[in-house]
Amino acid sequence: MSDLERLQPILATALDAVVVMDVEGVVVDWTSRAEVLLGWRREEVLGRRLSALILPSEAGEGGAEDAALFSSSGRPSLFDVRRELMARRQDGGSIAIELSMVRWSEPDAAPLVLGFVRDISRRSEALKRLVVSEARFRAAIDAVQGVLWTNNASGKMVGEQPGWSALTGQIREEYEGVGWTKVVHPDDVEPTLSAWLAAVAEKRTFEFEHRVRRHDGVWRDCLIRAVPLIGDNGEIREWVGVHTDISEQKAAAEKLRESEALFRTLADAAPAPVWMTEPCGGMEFANAAFAELANVDREALLGYGWLSLLHPDDIAGLLERRQAARAGPDPYTFEARFKRQPDGWRWMLAHAKPRIDATGAFLGYVGMAMDLSEIKNAQAQQKLLINELNHRVKNTLASIQSIARQTLRADEVSPRARDQFIDRLMAMSAAHNVLTNERWSGAVIDDILREALRPFCDDRDPERITITGPSVRVEPGAALALALAAHELGTNAAKYGALSTPHGRVTVAWSLRGENHALVHWSESGGPEVQAPTRRGFGARLLERGLATDLGGKPELLFKPEGVEAQLPVRVVRADPNDQGPEQVVSPP
Numbered sequence: 001m002s003d004l005e006r007l008q009p010i011l012a013t014a015l016d017a018v019v020v021m022d023v024e025g026v027v028v029d030w031t032s033r034a035e036v037l038l039g040w041r042r043e044e045v046l047g048r049r050l051s052a053l054i055l056p057s058e059a060g061e062g063g064a065e066d067a068a069l070f071s072s073s074g075r076p077s078l079f080d081v082r083r084e085l086m087a088r089r090q091d092g093g094s095i096a097i098e099l100s101m102v103r104w105s106e107p108d109a110a111p112l113v114l115g116f117v118r119d120i121s122r123r124s125e126a127l128k129r130l131v132v133s134e135a136r137f138r139a140a141i142d143a144v145q146g147v148l149w150t151n152n153a154s155g156k157m158v159g160e161q162p163g164w165s166a167l168t169g170q171i172r173e174e175y176e177g178v179g180w181t182k183v184v185h186p187d188d189v190e191p192t193l194s195a196w197l198a199a200v201a202e203k204r205t206f207e208f209e210h211r212v213r214r215h216d217g218v219w220r221d222c223l224i225r226a227v228p229l230i231g232d233n234g235e236i237r238e239w240v241g242v243h244t245d246i247s248e249q250k251a252a253a254e255k256l257r258e259s260e261a262l263f264r265t266l267a268d269a270a271p272a273p274v275w276m277t278e279p280c281g282g283m284e285f286a287n288a289a290f291a292e293l294a295n296v297d298r299e300a301l302l303g304y305g306w307l308s309l310l311h312p313d314d315i316a317g318l319l320e321r322r323q324a325a326r327a328g329p330d331p332y333t334f335e336a337r338f339k340r341q342p343d344g345w346r347w348m349l350a351h352a353k354p355r356i357d358a359t360g361a362f363l364g365y366v367g368m369a370m371d372l373s374e375i376k377n378a379q380a381q382q383k384l385l386i387n388e389l390n391h392r393v394k395n396t397l398a399s400i401q402s403i404a405r406q407t408l409r410a411d412e413v414s415p416r417a418r419d420q421f422i423d424r425l426m427a428m429s430a431a432h433n434v435l436t437n438e439r440w441s442g443a444v445i446d447d448i449l450r451e452a453l454r455p456f457c458d459d460r461d462p463e464r465i466t467i468t469g470p471s472v473r474v475e476p477g478a479a480l481a482l483a484l485a486a487h488e489l490g491t492n493a494a495k496y497g498a499l500s501t502p503h504g505r506v507t508v509a510w511s512l513r514g515e516n517h518a519l520v521h522w523s524e525s526g527g528p529e530v531q532a533p534t535r536r537g538f539g540a541r542l543l544e545r546g547l548a549t550d551l552g553g554k555p556e557l558l559f560k561p562e563g564v565e566a567q568l569p570v571r572v573v574r575a576d577p578n579d580q581g582p583e584q585v586v587s588p589p
Contacts, residue, residue, distance in 0.1 A: 006106065007114075019115035025049045025074040028112070037097070037119055039090030049074040050115060054087040056094070069099065076101050076113045084120060096124035151226070151239040155200035167243065169215030185211035185219060196226075203228050203236055212243065221247045270368070273348070275301070276355070277364040281322070284364070293348075293371065295341045311337035311345055322352075329354035329362050335372065347372040443479040445472050445518065445570070449508055452486035456494050464499065469510035472518050473573040481550035482520070485568055489522050497564050498527030510570070517552060518572045524563030532559040 011018050011029065017037045020029035027050055030042040038054065045053060051070040069085075071077045082100045089095055098118040105111040147163040156177050157164070164175055168183040181189050188210035199206035206226040211219045226241030264285065267274040273290035277283050286301040294301065294309050307315065314336035325332035331353045337345040352367035449467050458464050474482065486508070490499070498504030504527035510520040548554040553569025 007104070007112075014116070017117040017119075019050055019117060021050055021076065021113040021115060023075065023111055023113060025051055025070060025076050025113070027053070034117060037095070037117060038087065044090075050076075054097075056086065056088055069101070076115075079103060079113075084124075087117075095119065096121045146245075147243040149241050149243070151241065153236040153238060155196060155239060164243075167214060168212065183213045185213070187211075199226070200228075200236075200239070203230075206239075206241070209246070220245050221250045272371075273350075273369040274367070275306075275369075276366045279362055279364050281326075281364075290369075293340060293346065294338060295343075309339045311339070313337075325352070325354075329356075329365075347376045443474060443476070445469060445474055445482070445510055445520070445572075448474070448479050448482050449486050449520075452483040453490050453506075453508075456490040456499055464504065465506045465508070467508045469508075469518075469520075470512065472510070472512065474518075474570050475573055477550045478552055478571045481547040482568065482570055485547055485551070485555060485566075486522075489564070489566055492564065493524055493527070496528070497530070498524035501527050512572070513569070516572060518570050520568040520570055522564070522566035522568065524565070527563055529561050530559050530564055 007020060007029070011020070011031050014031065014033070017034035018029075018031045019027060019034055021027055027045045027048055030040070030045050035041055040053065051074040055070070069076065069078045069083055079101050082098050084096065084098050086094045087097045087099075096119075098120045099115060101113055101115045103111060104114050147167045149157065149161050149164045150159070152158050157175055157180050158177075160172065161175060164180065165171065168175070168180075170180065170183060173179075174182065178193065181193060184192055192208060192210045195208050196206060205228075206224065208224045210222060210224065212222050214220050223244045223246045224241060225244075226239050228236045229238050229240060231237045264287075267285070267287040268289075270287060271289055273293055274287040275283055275290055276285040282303045283301055283306055286298050286306070288298070290301060291298040294306075296309075299305075301309075310318065318334050318336050321332050321334055331351070333349070333351050335347065335349050338348050340346050348369045349372045350367055350369040352365040355363040355366055357363055446467050446469065453465055453467075456465065490506075493499040493504070493506055498506055505525050507523045507525075508520065509523075510518050513519050551569060552571025555569070556567040558565040558567075
């Protein structure tokens with residue numbers, strides 16, 4: 001029986017692929033498992049060197065260790081050892097294998113070499129994944145500035161712990177067992193050990209905080225987390241833990257707590273309602289004044305509880321305005337009625353401003369409100385009084401006009417004087433009407449002039465009087481004076497000037513002169529030639545002397561041959577000298 005025949009039982013029962021070679025490395029037999037593993041059929045490999053079949057042909061695919069299995073001529077040269085390598089397959093691919101070669105010889109027979117080939121591709125991939133996983137784990141630990149350490153199953157630190165040594169400066173002899181507690185703050189040692197031993201006994205995750213003395217002697221706050229690694233038998237193999245330095249986070253959290261405590265103290269000291277919301281919109285803080293205003297417990301305002309205190313008619317408008325502001329986020333203001341138990345509704349004016357952290361993240365709103373109820377009541381009372389006063393003033397002017405008509409009889413006073421007096425009362429009444437509509441806060445120049453010149457307008461030729469200039473408001477006193485001045489100029493133009501002829505024209509224009517003044521320019525054209533008067537009448541004296549104080553400057557009359565001109569300085573309300581405003585051209589009806 002030949003050696004190959006004697007080997008067949010071994011080859012047939014071997015779990016690994018087996019290659020039989022002569023001492024030169026030439027294949028003389030090839031098991032079916034080898035066919036499956038490497039892809040060549042038995043008849044394809046007989047008589048070929050194994051090294052030529054499986055060793056990578058390109059430089060760099062194999063290494064010096066692969067080559068050491070065979071000599072340069074392909075003879076097997078390394079025996080009785082296991083060597084891992086990447087082998088070439090028949091289809092050109094590669095596979096991770098473990099190859100070991102042993103000598104086989106029988107008396108009176110040529111020696112043979114048996115090559116045992118094992119597929120380790122799964123093990124190789126698993127090792128690669130393990131290496132990658134460990135690298136990721138260590139990178140994650142480094143990213144959070146953590147220190148990785150291990151303990152044995154009983155919870156004692158053993159072996160090399162480079163991370164712990166780098167953190168604390170302890171050497172192996174110092175930290176092994178529970179020696180690591182020597183660098184834990186004395187106040188934290190007993191609580192730490194008790195919690196740690198309890199976690200070990202219960203085989204559960206361990207989480208704790210304590211202070212650790214760093215290698216430079218500085219105490220650092222650390223967060224500890226350790227998990228048990230459980231074996232197939234259900235027992236703990238070892239513990240893996242991480243110490244994460246949280247000193248900066250704790251310091252920042254402490255500063256934040258102090259800041260919030262200061263804010264709450266200041267907010268509670270404020271006499272007006274103050275609140276703070278979360279990013280989602282719910283209220284997370286309301287000060288004592290807010291709770292006192294609503295006459296409810298502070299907790300009743302938190303979350304969305306405060307909405308129940310709003311007047312139903314005000315809720316939709318408030319929520320719409322708040323939602324629009326959150327898109328920015330932008331500040332917003334609103335007025336709404338809040339219910340105070342049991343007194344009723346209170347008007348509130350609220351201002352809210354977004355809270356933004358250092359990273360630009362929106363944290364919610366902080367707001368403050370003031371009680372407008374007394375102001376609203378005062379405004380309503382003021383409106384009532386003003387309306388009553390306006391009514392009484394109108395009645396008084398009407399009474400004066402009636403008295404004037406009854407007193408200044410035609411047989412006792414000249415009709416001209418009587419008409420002038422009544423016309424001047426009418427001019428004051430028209431100006432009064434304009435101021436009444438504006439609640440006596442002032443009036444716009446063109447409104448005053450339009451009402452004052454209305455009696456002199458011609459419906460058939462509405463462009464005979466042109467009013468042009470920016471929209472500027474004047475004070476109440478100046479408005480009455482301007483109305484009287486325009487009436488006097490219009491009366492003179494109708495009797496003697498441009499409005500006394502069919503083709504005459506009057507232009508009234510004004511412009512700003514500084515922050516608080518405007519200059520109104522009256523210009524006539526197309527009328528009879530003007531002769532300078534030899535004496536000043538009542539109208540001229542009223543313009544040049546009587547109205548100067550109320551207007552805010554001395555008017556100037558110019559009797560030019562082509563037409564009368566007048567310059568009327570007027571005191572205005574908060575004008576911007578750089579803003580001439582939109583020009584308006586108004587032709588009184």
